[in-house]
Amino acid sequence: MPVDEFSLIETFFRRPATPAAGVLTGIGDDCALLDGGAAGTLAVTTDTLVADIHFPARASAFDIGQRALRVNLSDLAAMGAEPRWFLLALTLPEADENWLRAFSAGLFAVADAQGCALVGGDTTRGPLSVTITAMGAVPANVALRRSGAGAGDLVFVTGELGGAAAALADMTETGACRTADATLNTRYWYPEPRLREGVALRGIASAAIDISDGLIADLGHVARASGVGAELELEKLPLCGAAVARFGSDRTRDWALGGGDDYELCFTVPPSRLAALEAAVRAGHLRALPIGRLVPGTGVSARDGAGQNVALTGTGYRHF
Ligand code: ADP
Ligand code: MG
Numbered sequence: 001m002p003v004d005e006f007s008l009i010e011t012f013f014r015r016p017a018t019p020a021a022g023v024l025t026g027i028g029d030d031c032a033l034l035d036g037g038a039a040g041t042l043a044v045t046t047d048t049l050v051a052d053i054h055f056p057a058r059a060s061a062f063d064i065g066q067r068a069l070r071v072n073l074s075d076l077a078a079m080g081a082e083p084r085w086f087l088l089a090l091t092l093p094e095a096d097e098n099w100l101r102a103f104s105a106g107l108f109a110v111a112d113a114q115g116c117a118l119v120g121g122d123t124t125r126g127p128l129s130v131t132i133t134a135m136g137a138v139p140a141n142v143a144l145r146r147s148g149a150g151a152g153d154l155v156f157v158t159g160e161l162g163g164a165a166a167a168l169a170d171m172t173e174t175g176a177c178r179t180a181d182a183t184l185n186t187r188y189w190y191p192e193p194r195l196r197e198g199v200a201l202r203g204i205a206s207a208a209i210d211i212s213d214g215l216i217a218d219l220g221h222v223a224r225a226s227g228v229g230a231e232l233e234l235e236k237l238p239l240c241g242a243a244v245a246r247f248g249s250d251r252t253r254d255w256a257l258g259g260g261d262d263y264e265l266c267f268t269v270p271p272s273r274l275a276a277l278e279a280a281v282r283a284g285h286l287r288a289l290p291i292g293r294l295v296p297g298t299g300v301s302a303r304d305g306a307g308q309n310v311a312l313t314g315t316g317y318r319h320f
Helices: 005-012 061-078 097-114 163-174 182-189 195-200 215-226 241-247 249-258 271-282
Strands: 023-025 032-035 041-050 082-092 117-125 129-138 154-157 207-210 229-233 265-269 289-295 300-303 309-313 316-319
Touching (some): 041 061, 061 082, 061 097, 061 129, 061 182, 061 195, 061 207, 082 097, 097 117, 154 271, 163 182, 163 241, 163 249, 215 229, 215 249, 215 265, 215 289, 265 271
Parallel strands (some): 082 117, 229 300
Antiparallel strands (some): 023 032, 032 041, 041 129, 082 129, 154 265, 207 265, 229 289, 309 316
């Protein structure tokens, strides 16, 4: 019987708890947190992008290279860590010099801008796939985890949602590797890892995650890890304006809830730290909007503008 991704990890890869020395957070968060001694805490994450599953194989090599690093750095952002080093495991059908030149230019454009150094990797022949392992630093005891939030905490999101999934839907429909709308294209190919925001949220957010799989799934991970439920206010979701203009607000809301690839941060703040969040926003360290709250219970639920409960499905929502 096929198992889903998360039960597969739980069944075959999570070992009975005798925590290995130095592991502050193991399987189950955006990064593992490892005790780096006097150097602080090391945040480590790895993500694989497979051609024609995670991106169109015919896409520009520059775009593939820079996006692969961006999505890994997003997991560092979700922990409040600052990027330091990364490894690159590359599987290529052939060693095409032009492709490699463009790919590495894209990769290093992001690496250099973020001060993240390539320190190793692996190169093999096979169907195109890019695996990056990124490592970042965060001072001891201030990393943002998925656990740690409590009922009564407010839920916030940085930036706008739904744009990346809109771009992907458009590319799938047209068979093209880019979308004509420049904003949507940027939302899919050039997601901004919210690193500055993650750092600013140290000591303020009670939990955080980056939205790679859609708000319902990712806020659901925070709720489960924190042992609470979450209640979204659908009218407050910051929808990507370009997606709304092109596809309407209903479709865009579905993409925000159930699509993916936005790489914004979703985080929670206890009432006692709202003033600190407001101060950070006023100081220009981040922009974020409240979209709901955590409640006793389990799961993610939602209310519409009239305060009516709305049933959420995996891919969007429907009224009762
Ligand atoms: P993210 O979307 O933040 O990259 P994932 O949803 O991919 O996180 O993974 C959930 C958790 O499971 C993470 O902590 C990840 O490190 C862990 N994980 C995923 N695959 C494996 C595996 N094969 N073995 C061990 N841990 C894994
Ligand atoms: Mg993540």
